[in-house]
Amino acid sequence: MAARDSFARTSGLRTTEHLAGTIEKAQKRPEAGGNCWALNDFHAVPDLFMTLRLYNTLSGQLDELAPSDGNELRMYACGPTVYDYGHIGNFRTFLQVDVLRRFLRLAGMKIRHVMNITDVDDKIIRNAAAAGVPIGEYTPLYEQAFLDDLDSLQIERPEILARATAHIPEMVDLVERLSAAGAAYRTGDGDGAGIGTGSWYFRLKAFPEYGKLSKKDLEGITDGARVDVDEYEKDSARDFALWKATKPGETSWETAIGTGRPGWHLECSAMAMKYLGESFDLHAGGEDLMFPHHENEIAQSESVTHKPLARHWFHVRFLLVDGRKMSKSEGNFYTLRDLLLKGYKASAIRLALISVPYRHQLNFTFEGLTEATNAIDRLRTFVSRLKKAGLAEGTTEPLQSAAEKAEAGYFAALENDLNTAEAKAPIFDLIRTVNSALDAGVVLAGDRDRVLAVLDQFDAVFAVIADRDAEPTKSAVAWAQSQGFAEKIAPQLLVAQGLSDEEIDALIAERNLARKQRNFKRSDEIRDELAAKGIVIEDAKDGVRWKRK
Numbered sequence: 001m002a003a004r005d006s007f008a009r010t011s012g013l014r015t016t017e018h019l020a021g022t023i024e025k026a027q028k029r030p031e032a033g034g035n036c037w038a039l040n041d042f043h044a045v046p047d048l049f050m051t052l053r054l055y056n057t058l059s060g061q062l063d064e065l066a067p068s069d070g071n072e073l074r075m076y077a078c079g080p081t082v083y084d085y086g087h088i089g090n091f092r093t094f095l096q097v098d099v100l101r102r103f104l105r106l107a108g109m110k111i112r113h114v115m116n117i118t119d120v121d122d123k124i125i126r127n128a129a130a131a132g133v134p135i136g137e138y139t140p141l142y143e144q145a146f147l148d149d150l151d152s153l154q155i156e157r158p159e160i161l162a163r164a165t166a167h168i169p170e171m172v173d174l175v176e177r178l179s180a181a182g183a184a185y186r187t188g189d190g191d192g193a194g195i196g197t198g199s200w201y202f203r204l205k206a207f208p209e210y211g212k213l214s215k216k217d218l219e220g221i222t223d224g225a226r227v228d229v230d231e232y233e234k235d236s237a238r239d240f241a242l243w244k245a246t247k248p249g250e251t252s253w254e255t256a257i258g259t260g261r262p263g264w265h266l267e268c269s270a271m272a273m274k275y276l277g278e279s280f281d282l283h284a285g286g287e288d289l290m291f292p293h294h295e296n297e298i299a300q301s302e303s304v305t306h307k308p309l310a311r312h313w314f315h316v317r318f319l320l321v322d323g324r325k326m327s328k329s330e331g332n333f334y335t336l337r338d339l340l341l342k343g344y345k346a347s348a349i350r351l352a353l354i355s356v357p358y359r360h361q362l363n364f365t366f367e368g369l370t371e372a373t374n375a376i377d378r379l380r381t382f383v384s385r386l387k388k389a390g391l392a393e394g395t396t397e398p399l400q401s402a403a404e405k406a407e408a409g410y411f412a413a414l415e416n417d418l419n420t421a422e423a424k425a426p427i428f429d430l431i432r433t434v435n436s437a438l439d440a441g442v443v444l445a446g447d448r449d450r451v452l453a454v455l456d457q458f459d460a461v462f463a464v465i466a467d468r469d470a471e472p473t474k475s476a477v478a479w480a481q482s483q484g485f486a487e488k489i490a491p492q493l494l495v496a497q498g499l500s501d502e503e504i505d506a507l508i509a510e511r512n513l514a515r516k517q518r519n520f521k522r523s524d525e526i527r528d529e530l531a532a533k534g535i536v537i538e539d540a541k542d543g544v545r546w547k548r549k
Contacts, residue, residue, distance in 0.1 A: 496534030
């Protein structure tokens, strides 16, 4: 009981029973435009937040994460560049940020979370030109696809989604401030540079701390050497583009600093400071963004504010696919939709991508995806069995203690740098213990309630127990058919999608009647028919359960 009471005191959540009821309410209210949980429904306001120790890339150590104002944690997470459909490497980062967000909210912490939508950059301009359409017509398709994919993976929407093209005035203002501070300059016509004539650049030499995040040594870099592209390696560090002069056919804006468009790095600095202030609590993104993107954000922002842009920097490691870097040329490049069309469930994809802690490289394999599928089946089967069990009133000390131990282990693991792998272990230990007790007939109603409360806490972060897999799969199939990708749909998936839940329930009811009438021939025919269509029937003591493969 001590561990539970300690967490309740620090989180402001007085009992797990209160938490379970709050989660149930949250599950019933979908986010606008999506089907993810609305954990804003947590009304517990903590007196003291729990101690979450999270690795800080800037300091190079585990630091406590807490709101600097003692009330609301302000965080910025780099969002998508909407030039194509998101791949599983992208979504690993978004999922790990979601784990962080959900755990903080589980503790009752108030969050102001901003994520950008980059809808103008080099790649978008290039792809839109190839498609023969303006970027304003090119990006909405991929922006909506990204938001739909977030919902499929049960990733909570941030409080603020900031589209780059809607914040041009803020970007122009930042360039003007940098110019006034002597940290930005504009190239002139006929300067012989050959690139970026009329563009604005950040002067690296004006910010002596440049490189402090990525630990880049800038000794030897020539003052005034420039790089015009958005993405480049550390060895190519130069004065980088803030505002790019217009090239023929490009989208542009007429502004006080000239006609052109923003550089990628400028966008995030301007939007983060608009919504979170000049200095905020946490900045998150994939490790590939550490340099040059995040390094450049720091330089731009701190050159005018003289304050730390973010106190804490959270970076998610890359993933490999079958031990190799994911790439189209390797044939191991997968979007979320690719995996859904192969017949894998959205919940299994979510669990596979978050099961390895964010600071460890994940080797994504289809074997791992199958393991995640099986783990979710165990969770859902257990919850169904426990809820259906007819139990006498009361509690037992061994099962109450087992739930207490699992709860303490779960929270301890997540408080220690979001160790999702260690957080799962006590939950599955608890399931084994309670299954054995159910077999022995020694579980009482109070034990059931206590165990379900622990599982609610687990699912408030992992979000895989509640079965919401049908809609993402159905949507992926409809998308593939409408976009001319029907050949990507697994044949068994088409067959399984041909049966509605109501039709399956009707066939199972017919099978149950056939068994009562000892018509085993018809009973077996129905089982075989459903199996051929990807529907698995499980006969249990408490009734018949079914699931789609």
